[in-house]
Amino acid sequence: MLAASLVRRKTKIKCMPNQTDVCAIESAVDAGEQQSRNRKIASNESQSYDCGSADGFDIESVAINGITWLLDLQNRDGGMPTFCQGWGMLPFDKSSTDITAHAIRAFQAWRKKLTHDKPWDYLHGKMQRAEERMFAFLRCLQQPDGSWLPLWFGNQYMPGEANPCYGTAKVLLALAETRREDAMTYNGLRYLLASQNADGGWGNSVEETAVVVEALAAVLAAPSAERDEPVTAAYHRGLNWLLEAVESDRFMETSPIGLYFASLWYYEDLYPIIFTASALRRALASPSMNEENL
Numbered sequence: 001m002l003a004a005s006l007v008r009r010k011t012k013i014k015c016m017p018n019q020t021d022v023c024a025i026e027s028a029v030d031a032g033e034q035q036s037r038n039r040k041i042a043s044n045e046s047q048s049y050d051c052g053s054a055d056g057f058d059i060e061s062v063a064i065n066g067i068t069w070l071l072d073l074q075n076r077d078g079g080m081p082t083f084c085q086g087w088g089m090l091p092f093d094k095s096s097t098d099i100t101a102h103a104i105r106a107f108q109a110w111r112k113k114l115t116h117d118k119p120w121d122y123l124h125g126k127m128q129r130a131e132e133r134m135f136a137f138l139r140c141l142q143q144p145d146g147s148w149l150p151l152w153f154g155n156q157y158m159p160g161e162a163n164p165c166y167g168t169a170k171v172l173l174a175l176a177e178t179r180r181e182d183a184m185t186y187n188g189l190r191y192l193l194a195s196q197n198a199d200g201g202w203g204n205s206v207e208e209t210a211v212v213v214e215a216l217a218a219v220l221a222a223p224s225a226e227r228d229e230p231v232t233a234a235y236h237r238g239l240n241w242l243l244e245a246v247e248s249d250r251f252m253e254t255s256p257i258g259l260y261f262a263s264l265w266y267y268e269d270l271y272p273i274i275f276t277a278s279a280l281r282r283a284l285a286s287p288s289m290n291e292e293n294l
Contacts, residue, residue: 078133
């Protein structure tokens, strides 16, 4: 089991904890728990399912520990930093829009699953208050054009080498999963629609197009989402671009979108593959997915 493996390995980690990694693990454990439940149902096993254990490990306690660490990490401005709390003067402790969105998604994945009859019930209230502060942070950091700028990702061809497509997509994904449809969401969508390339992609890479397609799929899948024709059209154009990239093997081409200290650019071989797989998985689950739209 993935969850059990993560628990076993936690005592071996010697480096400084990374907020993005913790959020990813929270989401992975949540996904693993859901897959276990689906397998039990599919195999006609007992319908009663306790998310509190897997292979002898207390998954719920693992989730609680990660959430507690994230709550303690939140900065005064309501945003989430990468490594540690601070004054926001250095990349280590500076609040970031995309990282804040990761934390919101991690909280969303577990808040309704944590039982209310145990000592950690108090976390529900703390998570709610933390989320409201994070939403306020994102509202303050939204750019006049509706975009959000990430901390660790860039685009060498954009003014200031920022990557608003990546940042906006990550925030919209969190807003969609928390069912928040307000001016932030609409303005973010407005930016993504206005920045779509003529060929249907976004930015200058597979990575950017993939994260935007995933975000738009999440927005369109929201129960209360209005099937806005421009949003739907942009989504399908982007999805077609991504499918063509897969068929031509372009989805394995990397781009230097990572932006480290002192403007050091880097690329990651797995970024385009992982981002594409995540976008297509979301697309397959979308209500708007049918042959007529492709």
